[in-house]
Amino acid sequence: MGGWNEFQGLNAGYVLELYDRYRQDPAAVDAQTRAYFEQWTPPDQPSAAASGPSSAADLRAVVGAATLAESIRRYGHLAAQIDPLGSRPTGDPALAPQAHGLTDEDLQRLPASVVSGPVAEGQPNAAAAIEALRRAYCTRTGYDFAQVFVPEEREWLRLAVESGRFEPPAAPLDAVALLDRITEVETFERFLHRTFPGKTRFSVEGLDMLVPILDIVIDGAEDAGLQHVLIGMAHRGRLNVLAHVLGKPYDQILAEFKDPALTRTGYRIDLGWTGDVKYHSGALRKVGSNLNVSMAPNPSHLEFVNPVVAGMARAAGTDADTPGRPVFDADRTLPVLIHGDAAFPGQGIVAETLNLGRLDGYTTGGTIHIIANNQLGFTAVPSESYSTSYASGLARGFKIPIIHVNADDPIACIAAARMAWAYRARFQRDFLIDLVGYRRYGHNEGDEPGFTQPLMYQRIANHPTVREQWAAHVERTTGQAGLAQPMVDARMAALEQVYAGLKPEESIVNPIPEPPPAGAARQTRTSVAIDDLRAMNEALLARPEGFQGHRKLDRGRERRRTVFEAHDERTIDWATAEELAYASILADGIPIRLTGEDVQRGTFSHRHAAFRDVETGEIDIPLQRLPQARASFEIHNSPLSENATIGFEYGYNVQAPDRLVIWEGQYGDFINGAQVMLDQFVTSARAKWGQTPSLVLLLPHGYEGQGPEHSSARPERFLGAAADINLRLANCTTAAQYFHLLRRQALLLTTDPLPLVVLTPKSLLRHPLVASAPREFAEGAWRPVIDDVEAQARAREVTRVVFCSGKVYVDLVSAEQRQSDRTTAICRIEQLYPFPSEEVEAVLAGYPNAADIVWLQEEPLNMGAWDFFRPCFEELLGERHVLRYVGRPRSASPSEGSLAWHMINQKMLVAEAYAPTAPAPRTPRGRVKAKA
Numbered sequence: 001m002g003g004w005n006e007f008q009g010l011n012a013g014y015v016l017e018l019y020d021r022y023r024q025d026p027a028a029v030d031a032q033t034r035a036y037f038e039q040w041t042p043p044d045q046p047s048a049a050a051s052g053p054s055s056a057a058d059l060r061a062v063v064g065a066a067t068l069a070e071s072i073r074r075y076g077h078l079a080a081q082i083d084p085l086g087s088r089p090t091g092d093p094a095l096a097p098q099a100h101g102l103t104d105e106d107l108q109r110l111p112a113s114v115v116s117g118p119v120a121e122g123q124p125n126a127a128a129a130i131e132a133l134r135r136a137y138c139t140r141t142g143y144d145f146a147q148v149f150v151p152e153e154r155e156w157l158r159l160a161v162e163s164g165r166f167e168p169p170a171a172p173l174d175a176v177a178l179l180d181r182i183t184e185v186e187t188f189e190r191f192l193h194r195t196f197p198g199k200t201r202f203s204v205e206g207l208d209m210l211v212p213i214l215d216i217v218i219d220g221a222e223d224a225g226l227q228h229v230l231i232g233m234a235h236r237g238r239l240n241v242l243a244h245v246l247g248k249p250y251d252q253i254l255a256e257f258k259d260p261a262l263t264r265t266g267y268r269i270d271l272g273w274t275g276d277v278k279y280h281s282g283a284l285r286k287v288g289s290n291l292n293v294s295m296a297p298n299p300s301h302l303e304f305v306n307p308v309v310a311g312m313a314r315a316a317g318t319d320a321d322t323p324g325r326p327v328f329d330a331d332r333t334l335p336v337l338i339h340g341d342a343a344f345p346g347q348g349i350v351a352e353t354l355n356l357g358r359l360d361g362y363t364t365g366g367t368i369h370i371i372a373n374n375q376l377g378f379t380a381v382p383s384e385s386y387s388t389s390y391a392s393g394l395a396r397g398f399k400i401p402i403i404h405v406n407a408d409d410p411i412a413c414i415a416a417a418r419m420a421w422a423y424r425a426r427f428q429r430d431f432l433i434d435l436v437g438y439r440r441y442g443h444n445e446g447d448e449p450g451f452t453q454p455l456m457y458q459r460i461a462n463h464p465t466v467r468e469q470w471a472a473h474v475e476r477t478t479g480q481a482g483l484a485q486p487m488v489d490a491r492m493a494a495l496e497q498v499y500a501g502l503k504p505e506e507s508i509v510n511p512i513p514e515p516p517p518a519g520a521a522r523q524t525r526t527s528v529a530i531d532d533l534r535a536m537n538e539a540l541l542a543r544p545e546g547f548q549g550h551r552k553l554d555r556g557r558e559r560r561r562t563v564f565e566a567h568d569e570r571t572i573d574w575a576t577a578e579e580l581a582y583a584s585i586l587a588d589g590i591p592i593r594l595t596g597e598d599v600q601r602g603t604f605s606h607r608h609a610a611f612r613d614v615e616t617g618e619i620d621i622p623l624q625r626l627p628q629a630r631a632s633f634e635i636h637n638s639p640l641s642e643n644a645t646i647g648f649e650y651g652y653n654v655q656a657p658d659r660l661v662i663w664e665g666q667y668g669d670f671i672n673g674a675q676v677m678l679d680q681f682v683t684s685a686r687a688k689w690g691q692t693p694s695l696v697l698l699l700p701h702g703y704e705g706q707g708p709e710h711s712s713a714r715p716e717r718f719l720g721a722a723a724d725i726n727l728r729l730a731n732c733t734t735a736a737q738y739f740h741l742l743r744r745q746a747l748l749l750t751t752d753p754l755p756l757v758v759l760t761p762k763s764l765l766r767h768p769l770v771a772s773a774p775r776e777f778a779e780g781a782w783r784p785v786i787d788d789v790e791a792q793a794r795a796r797e798v799t800r801v802v803f804c805s806g807k808v809y810v811d812l813v814s815a816e817q818r819q820s821d822r823t824t825a826i827c828r829i830e831q832l833y834p835f836p837s838e839e840v841e842a843v844l845a846g847y848p849n850a851a852d853i854v855w856l857q858e859e860p861l862n863m864g865a866w867d868f869f870r871p872c873f874e875e876l877l878g879e880r881h882v883l884r885y886v887g888r889p890r891s892a893s894p895s896e897g898s899l900a901w902h903m904i905n906q907k908m909l910v911a912e913a914y915a916p917t918a919p920a921p922r923t924p925r926g927r928v929k930a931k932a
Contacts, residue, residue, distance in 0.1 A: 013145045019207040044887045064100035065107060065114045065126045071095055072133045073158065077142025077404055079134075082096035083375070084206075084408035084466075085116035085459050090389075093136070099131075104604070108529070118163040136162050142404035144434075146360040147396040153427055157401055157419075167411060175474045178212060179467070180487050184869045185211045185240055186467045191238070195499065196257045198446050202279055203238030205440035207372050208466050209413040211237075213433065214336070216417035221334050222291045224425060228316040229287075230655075231295040232309035233338035234302040235279045236372045236439075238295075241338075246283035246295050250498045252276065255507035258722035261634055275510060276688040294653070297689040299680035302343040306353040307644040308681065309335045313364040313652025313688060316490050319632075320591035320659055324624045325633040330365020330428045342377030347393055349676075352644030355396045357430055361595065361636030362648060366424040367431040369518045373407075375441035379452040392434045400430045408466050409435030416531045431663060433464050438463070512689030516752035520814050526743040528584045532628075536583040537576075540622045548615045553608055563774070570771035572895045574761065575606045577735035577772065579623070581742040585660060586629035590746045594635045596664030596698070603666045603700065609635050624774055638663070640671035646697070650681050657753060660746045661695050668699030668713025668759065670896070675717075682755050683721040694753035696745060700732070701759035702807035703858035704893055704904035711895040712859055715832060718757050719868040722833045731759040731806040733786070736772035737830055740782040759806060759832075769810050784829070784836035791825035800822045800852040801844065802886075802913050803873075805832060805865065808858045817914040824914055825850070832865055835872045844876065853883050862889035886912045 018643065021028040071094040078092045097107060107127035112120040115129035119136060120364040122396040123129040138144055142162050147156045164170050185208045192201050204210055211727040214231075221229050233241065242248040256278040282297040296312060298305040315335035320326040332699050344350055356362040371392055376384050392402050401423065403416045413435065414889065438460055442449040450457045464825040473486035486649045541557050543549060549557075563571040571579075582592055596601070611620045638645040646663055651659040665671055671678070699713035718729050728745075732738045739757070745756045764770045791798050800823055804812065812818065812826050827843050829836065837845075844850070857864040866885055873883050886909060 016573050022105070022839040033821050045600065046257075050520065060101055061106040061110055062114050064097075065100040065110050065130070066116075068095075068100045068102060068130060069115045069133055071100070072130070072137050073143075074688070076137025077144050079138040079678060080142035080404065080406075081140050082142050082404045084406055084436070085438055085456065085463065087377075094758070095849050098598070118159060127749045131416060133162070134477075136164075139412075140406040141416065142392070144392070144396070144402035144404060144408065146261065147399050148401050149399060150399045151428075152402070153423075153429070155428065157423070160419055160422070166422070171415070173411065173414060174469075175477070175479075176483070179214070179470055179474050179484060181212055181244075182208050182435045182467045183409070184468060184491055185488040186241055186246060186465055187488055188495065189215060191492060191495045191498050192257070193441075195254075197255055200277075200279070200444040200446060201239055201257075202235035202237065202444060203439075204240045204372075204455040205439055205465065206374055206438035206460070207233045207237060207435055209410060209437075209469065210338070210370065210372060210435060211244050212410070213370065213413055213417040213435065216414060217334075217336060217421050218245070218260060218291070218293055220286065220418075220421035221283060222288050222427065224677070224687070225290065225333070226332060226334055227290055228293060228313065228333040229291065229293045229336060230309050230312045230316065230333065231277040231336045232298065233372075234340050235300075236340060236374065238279045238298075238336075242281070242283050244294065245285075246293060247285040249507070250495060251279070251502055251507040251566075254499055254502055254510060255504035258504040258541075260504040260508070272697075275367045279689070279726045280786060282755060288415040288921060297685070297691070300678075301680055302340055303347040303349050303353075304643070304647060304676050304680060305358065305678065306337050306339075306349060307647030308345040308651035308654075310353060310356060310364050310367065311360070311648035312655035313367075313651075314362065314648070315652040315655035315659070316657070320593075320656070322632055323586070323629040324632055326591065326593075326634050328365075330362070330363075333364065334424070335364050335367045335368055336370070338372055341373035341375065341382075341391040342380060343386045344371055344391055345388060346377075348645050351394060352639075352641045353647075354400075354430070355639055355641070356644060356648060357398065359636075359639065361634065362638075366499070367430045368420050368424055369400070370837065371429060371432065371434045373434055373436045375436065375458070376439055376449075376453065378443045378448075380454070385745050390434060392432055395430075397718075398430065400432050402434055403431045403630075404436055407435050408469060410466065410470050411542060440465075443586070452693055455793065464811065474707075476644065484855050502852035513686060513690050513692050516727055520752040521748060522745065524744050525749050526578075526740040526747065526781055528743075530564060530567065530774050532587070533580055533584070533777055534775070536580060536587065536626065536628055537564065539560075539627055540579060540583060542622070544620055544625075547611075547618070547620055547621075548613050549611050550614055553611065557608075565666075566773075567775045567778075568773050570768060570773055572735050572774060572777065574735045574738060574765045575608075577739040577777070578607065578742070579609070580777070581739045582623055582633065583626055583628065585746045586623065586626060586633055587628040588746070589658040589840075590661070590749065591631040591656075592623075592633045592746075593649070593652060594633075594639045594662045594664070595645065597640060597666040597670065598637055599664045600637050601636055604665075606760055606767055627803070631698065638744065643677055644669055645672040645693075646671075646677045650677060650695050650782065652695060653693050654685075654691050657692065657694060658749055660742075660749065660857050662698060664760075665713075667699065667710045668701040668914060669711070670707055671713060673701055678717075679721065679862060683718070683726055686726055687724065692753045693755050694745065694749050696742075696756045696758065698758050699726040700762045703902065703906065704763050704807070704895070705899035707897045708770050708895050713757075713759050714863070714894070715757075715759060716859070717868065718863060718864045719833060722868070725754065725834055727755045727757060728831070729757045729759075729831065730831050732761075732775070732807050732830055733764075733828055733928040734770055734772050736776035736780055737783065739772075739787075740776055740780060760815060761807060764807055767810060770838075782831075783839075784831035785839035785843060786828040786830060788827050794822055795825075796849055797822050797846050798825045798847040798850050800854060801825045801827060801847055802838070802854040802856050803827050803829055804830045804856040808856060808909070811910055812856070812913060815910045815914070817910070821914050829865075829869075835869070837872065840873070841876050845883070851880050851882055853877060853881050854886050854913060856886040856909065858887065858909070859894065861885065861886040863894060864889045 008549045075092045078090050079095055080089055085374055109123050110126035112123035112126055112129040114126050120129040145157045189203045190203050200342055218229055239459050239714055273576050280298055284294040287293050296309050311332045313335035318326050318328045373391055395402055405412050405416045417434050420433055423431045475481055475483050547695035560576055649663045701713040703711045730741055809828050877883055
């Protein structure tokens with residue numbers, strides 16, 4: 001029988017309450033408790049009474065003290081002075097003893113143990129323990145952890161705060177070294193402000209502790225043996241982080257401020273190089289012997305680098321060189337994202353990226369987030385920027401622990417950084433530091449913030465910098481008067497010396513990519529021997545022993561065993577060609593990452609890359625057990641997002657350029673949701689930052705009466721962004737073409753990398769005209785243009801050549817006019833960009849009597865390829881040719897919303913393509929007028 005000392009705090013109160021019930025009615029408690037109390041003597045000595053409550057009043061006091069302590073732990077951040085400018089914290093009535101039915105006398109009388117935890121140790125009573133809790137939770141750091149539901153994580157966070165594990169004296173801090181570091185940060189900004197007045201730099205001043213926080217995180221990563229720290233951030237403080245964290249030389253930054261018109265090294269517009277502003281650029285630094293610290297380049301779309309960095313981190317931590325499923329190791333990589341306080345709640349890409357954090361195929365083992373919180377957008381105040389209590393409110397929904405820390409308190413900032421790193425290392429989960437400071441100047445140093453925030457900027461003008469405050473603290477505590485100013489003088493002198501010797505034309509470094517070898521794409525051999533394809537096909541059709549697949553799928557797969565029996569018959573459909581392309585790429589030793597919206601099955605049930613056992617639910621992915629494979633294959637259904645998932649795959653691709661990375665949309669027009677990623681990264685990164693992406697986008701495209709939202713992948717938008725050979729855009733019409741296109745892309749990853757956009761079929765996926773013969777895989781190659789084989793036999797009779805692309809070709813050759821018309825050749829342009837001039841010219845040369853040249857498209861006149869193709873055709877056509885347009889008229893919407901109207905219009909397009917047409921009138925300049 002245990003004694004009274006077994007029971008403490010609430011436990012003791014609960015026992016006494018049960019005992020009172022037992023005394024009044026023994027049947028009021030369960031039999032086991034009743035038997036216990038029959039042999040138990042309650043405490044009657046004063047010493048025993050001090051260990052627990054002996055009355056209902058005492059019990060209420062114990063409960064009140066315990067709930068008060070829990071309220072401080074949960075809501076103490078509301079009373080913390082986290083604003084350096086001194087705005088009063090909101091507080092919370094639940095933090096007062098009276099809200100819990102307590103008086104000061106109650107807390108003085110109760111033992112410290114009712115509070116529990118490290119803060120109670122050594123305290124004389126509950127009042128002292130509660131005060132210790134307030135010092136931990138309600139000073140200049142606000143701990144926002146109530147949303148963390150995992151008990152182990154919650155307990156770890158609580159003990160870390162209440163033990164002071166990450167603060168001096170438990171964790172020593174070199175105050176003088178920290179002073180020197182923030183002196184370096186501040187002096188750099190002061191020098192730029194004085195030397196380049198009015199020039200945009202997005203100063204870090206007011207958030208200077210951002211740099212020491214990053215120092216702590218990077219030091220932790222190096223000590224832990226990580227290989228990569230990948231940083232993404234917008235403009236605020238970026239130049240300072242580039243200089244002092246990434247090690248970008250001062251002379252290069254200062255040369256960019258001078259902004260000379262380069263001649264010898266030159267901005268070569270003809271090579272597609274434009275560069276970017278200095279606060280968008282990235283950098284790479286080696287730390288120690290093993291750690292790479294890099295910052296990704298970033299556009300002015302503030303938070304869109306978030307998924308890019310996440311994808312880079314995923315790639316950096318993934319071993320993809322071994323066949324099967326790739327292996328991700330979170331102990332190799334760490335993403336760090338620095339957000340703006342207005343952008344974090346305002347940009348939907350933030351939520352999309354946070355949602356990726358714990359998904360299979362996307363997790364990075366935890367990201368450390370830092371909100372560079374200057375309590376102001378451009379001019380918008382918090383009440384105009386977000387509806388949550390804090391800028392970080394969104395993170396609560398993802399169960400991310402948050403620390404709100406006063407940016408003028410260096411000790412608190414260092415402790416927050418230490419906790420963030422330790423938590424991420426321990427639990428491999430996200431952590432967020434809300435670094436609350438201010439912005440000393442206007443948004444871009446060129447505007448006057450006093451116009452919109454006069455009171456705030458009056459306070460800022462009179463507010464000492466964190467360096468000044470810390471210098472006074474260090475000089476006072478160390479007794480070293482005059483310590484700080486020599487540090488400033490030394491740093492300023494070093495910058496002035498660099499500036500005095502500056503040679504801007506030599507200091508600026510432009511990462512212009514090397515041009516590919518001449519003819520690299522054309523010379524790539526993509527054919528695969530039939531015997532090898534047959535062997536891979538058999539291996540892909542094999543099932544693991546005991547695996548029970550879906551009968552319908554099994555029957556379809558079994559039919560594939562005969563596709564190589566006749567080399568010249570169209571037996572290989574689109575899905576088979578795709579799977580064989582992937583298999584052969586893996587056999588070449590090139591890893592593949594395939595993701596997208598329902599990509600494992602494919603929107604149109606054409607791809608079955610992952611099979612489910614109908615009895616156990618077990619998943620079998622044939623490409624992961626392919627015996628011929630020499631590299632890994634991974635496939636993941638992505639969340640229903642375009643912006644974040646394409647950004648993620650872009651980041652993965654540029655970090656691991658030797659892997660084939662593919663993303664597929666449910667429908668091609670879903671790409672609309674990722675327009676920022678396309679414009680700011682995929683199509684322009686080569687020209688701006690020297691990156692060489694090779695991301696593949698599969699976008700189902702074709703007019704089949706499914707309405708405006710499920711018809712067009714908007715090829716005109718890609719063509720509008722096409723310049724200087726920055727991408728490839730294809731619209732394949734045969735399985736073999738798709739096979740060779742994918743293989744060519746994989747084989748060019750390291751020699752001629754370009755993003756590849758494929759307008760993939762929908763209704764044609766199983767059409768017999770799309771199927772290809774085995775010989776086309778073994779002996780063929782990618783063909784940018786496919787001529788009309790039937791028309792070639794009667795070339796001199798042909799007076800009209802109709803060029804088209806994609807599904808409409810099948811409509812044309814399936815039309816009844818095809819059988820009787822001997823004057824029309826139907827030619828397919830399979831590669832929309834780069835425009836295949838040589839191949840088109842060769843086709844035209846093969847029809848000497850053809851004067852009527854038609855471009856036919858399903859899309860409206862102001863969409864599709866017409867606007868891009870028209871000048872390309874005009875350069876090739878001589879005086880004897882007339883160019884005309886056949887297609888839908890200009891429209892604000894991509895297509896009809898009615899299947900019936902679609903069929904009528906499609907029939908009219910086909911009829912117009914075959915109809916005899918008078919020569920179109922020419923403009924005064926000799927150009928052809930389009931028929932709208």
